[in-house]
Amino acid sequence: MASHTDSQRYLSTRGGSYDFSFEDAVLKGLASDGGLFIPEEMPSLPSDWQTKWRNLSFQALAFEIFSLYISPAEIPSNDLKDIVNRSYATFRADDVTPVITLDKEKNLHLLELFHGPTFAFKDVALQFLGNLFEYFLTRRNHGKTGKDREHLTVVGATSGDTGSAAIYGLRGKKDVSVFIMHPKGKVSPVQEAQMTTVLDPNVHNLAVDGTFDDCQDFVKALFADPDINSTHRLAAVNSINWARILAQISYYFASYFSLVKSVSSSESHPVVRFVVPTGNFGDILAGYFAKRMGLPIEKLVIATNENDILHRFWRTGHYEKKPVHGREATGGIEEDGVKAHEDGVKETLSPAMDILVSSNFERLLWYLAYDTYGTGSVSEKRKTAGQKVQGWLEQLKSEGGFGVESSVLEGAKRDFASERVSDKQTIDTIQLMYEATSGPQHITSGSVRTNGTLHEGHYILDPHSAIGVAAALRSAAQTGGARTHHIALSTAHPAKFANAVELALKTQPGFKFETLLPEQFVGLEKMERRCTVVKSGAGMADVRDIVRREVEQEKSH
Ligand SMILES: Cc1ncc(COP(=O)(O)O)c(C=O)c1O
Numbered sequence: 318m319a320s321h322t323d324s325q326r327y328l329s330t331r332g333g334s335y336d337f338s339f340e341d342a343v344l345k346g347l348a349s350d351g352g353l354f355i356p357e358e359m360p361s362l363p364s365d366w367q368t369k370w371r372n373l374s375f376q377a378l379a380f381e382i383f384s385l386y387i388s389p390a391e392i393p394s395n396d397l398k399d400i401v402n403r404s405y406a407t408f409r410a411d412d413v414t415p416v417i418t419l420d421k422e423k424n425l426h427l428l429e430l431f432h433g434p435t436f437a438f439k440d441v442a443l444q445f446l447g448n449l450f451e452y453f454l455t456r457r458n459h460g461k462t463g464k465d466r467e468h469l470t471v472v473g474a475t476s477g478d479t480g481s482a483a484i485y486g487l488r489g490k491k492d493v494s495v496f497i498m499h500p501k502g503k504v505s506p507v508q509e510a511q512m513t514t515v516l517d518p519n520v521h522n523l524a525v526d527g528t529f530d531d532c533q534d535f536v537k538a539l540f541a542d543p544d545i546n547s548t549h550r551l552a553a554v555n556s557i558n559w560a561r562i563l564a565q566i567s568y569y570f571a572s573y574f575s576l577v578k579s580v581s582s583s584e585s586h587p588v589v590r591f592v593v594p595t596g597n598f599g600d601i602l603a604g605y606f607a608k609r610m611g612l613p614i615e616k617l618v619i620a621t622n623e624n625d626i627l628h629r630f631w632r633t634g635h636y637e638k639k640p641v642h643g644r645e646a647t648g649g650i651e652e653d654g655v656k657a658h659e660d661g662v663k664e665t666l667s668p669a670m671d672i673l674v675s676s677n678f679e680r681l682l683w684y685l686a687y688d689t690y691g692t693g694s695v696s697e698k699r700k701t702a703g704q705k706v707q708g709w710l711e712q713l714k715s716e717g718g719f720g721v722e723s724s725v726l727e728g729a730k731r732d733f734a735s736e737r738v739s740d741k742q743t744i745d746t747i748q749l750m751y752e753a754t755s756g757p758q759h760i761t762s763g764s765v766r767t768n769g770t771l772h773e774g775h776y777i778l779d780p781h782s783a784i785g786v787a788a789a790l791r792s793a794a795q796t797g798g799a800r801t802h803h804i805a806l807s808t809a810h811p812a813k814f815a816n817a818v819e820l821a822l823k824t825q826p827g828f829k830f831e832t833l834l835p836e837q838f839v840g841l842e843k844m845e846r847r848c849t850v851v852k853s854g855a856g857m858a859d860v861r862d863i864v865r866r867e868v869e870q871e872k873s874h
């Protein structure tokens with residue numbers, strides 16, 4: 318086990334690229350063998366963490382957690398504290414990620430993660446990552462001028478939220494250009510406006526004629542391309558970047574402490590399930606790290622929309638882009654009566670989760686392989702895990718899917734459960750929660766904010782958060798409700814998703830969507846925009862040309 322001051326090293330999930338420092342892992346983003354970085358050691362918590370950390374502020378808690386992964390030799394403690402404090406000073410909530418109680422009888426709580434600059438959970442990690450990039454570059458470029466200065470070309474893919482959070486985390490930062498690809502016409506109007514109205518010269522939006530997965534494939538292809546890598550230093554802002562996962566671990570601990578402090582003394586060790594609306598598997602993976610580190614989480618519940626590759630994996634042990642009939646317990650028809658879609662990604666009312674292949678699932682696969690197949694020394698176990706992951710991902714690429722042995726699936730089920738929530742159930746849940754919360758008295762712990770999520774005392778969920786709440790209610794029914802606390806992660810503000818919210822609430826007396834709009838969104842749609850279109854049929858080389866051209870133009874100004 319690593320201690321507080323050891324230098325944590327990072328390895329690749331595909332077996333290669335060992336022995337990177339935190340700085341290398343953050344600046345490289347993706348390992349050169351195509352794998353994702355994970356820490357060599359799962360750090361152990363201090364023996365007195367429950368008492369020592371219980372009353373810390375969010376910032377102080379984040380600092381303690383980050384210090385288990387980043388040695389002071391890499392980032393001196395005072396510098397790390399300063400980075401953390403600056404990252405969360407931009408949040409509108411003093412406690413950064415408050416917890417509220419939606420249903421006291423059912424012990425259903427909501428972890429509000431949308432109080433950052435772009436009103437989505439991504440801000441928690443991307444404010445931090447933006448400041449980290451700046452810190453490393455300032456240090457590397459000290460005393461350098463002109464061409465000697467290191468310049469980062471950040472490339473990211475978004476289904477709507479990562480893009481604006483990355484742009485807000487990096488706009489105007491010296492020595493950084495940021496390129497964000499979004500699927501054209503498939504993000505919400507507010508999300509599109511949030512990204513494309515940022516006119517700082519270092520911000521470049523690309524609208525790709527395709528899906529989020531096409532954007533994510535372009536990002537991975539650019540990282541694998543020797544040509545662009547010989548001229549540009551690429552960096553990642555998606556959750557393939559380890560720092561994204563690390564930053565998200567904090568709120569699992571913070572919300573656990575909020576809960577412990579709010580429950581009665583007879584429940585000093587409450588049974589807790591976290592329910593996470595899931596797409597790229599980054600958010601829930603941070604919960605998995607928290608659990609492996611020692612946070613007492615009974616289960617992590619994956620909540621998918623109708624793009625349900627992960628839910629099908631937990632049901633069948635097969636990770637397949639297309640559902641394979643006969644493998645589904647119900648022959649392709651889920652128990653909720655919704656037929657699994659046949660091809661590609663489906664456009665749903667929760668667009669930020671319209672993802673076919675979840676990039677961070679690879680990190681979990683590595684741990685499952687390590688725990689299931691590892692024998693011999695630690696390095697032999699790591700090697701075997703890397704080989705297994707490599708084999709599964711090759712199969713995913715060549716055959717569109719792979720299956721795992723039952724022992725691997727059992728390992729996955731030990732820590733996770735899964736639920737799939739249809740569009741109809743999403744709408745029903747927004748309605749249900751609106752009607753069930755008829756006044757602020759229903760929200761009994763944490764700080765209730767007048768940030769637009771309440772309308773005359775009724776709580777308004779965004780569609781992604783509604784998926785988490787729907788899954789939490791099902792899980793509560795299965796676990797016998799009250800004994801288990803469910804903390805559902807609320808990942809975005811409802812004002813970002815007019816379509817679903819209006820659909821759900823248009824018949825509610827007196828409801829007007831405009832009243833939800835935070836002042837930051839008012840008039841956004843009329844502002845000047847800048848965006849380059851990547852036409853259908855374009856390849857990685859076309860995107861590479863755009864990146865080269867726009868970086869050149871930016872530098873010449
Ligand atoms: C609002 C919202 N909820 C949930 C998710 C899913 O999170 P993850 O991709 O980390 O699984 C995303 C994006 O991915 C999102 O933007």
Ligand SMILES: N[C@@H](CCOP(=O)(O)O)C(=O)O
Nearest residue numbers: 475476477478479555556669
């Ligand atoms: N839902 C995300 C998709 C990208 O996920 P990431 O967490 O890997 O950046 C988005 O909103 O862009």
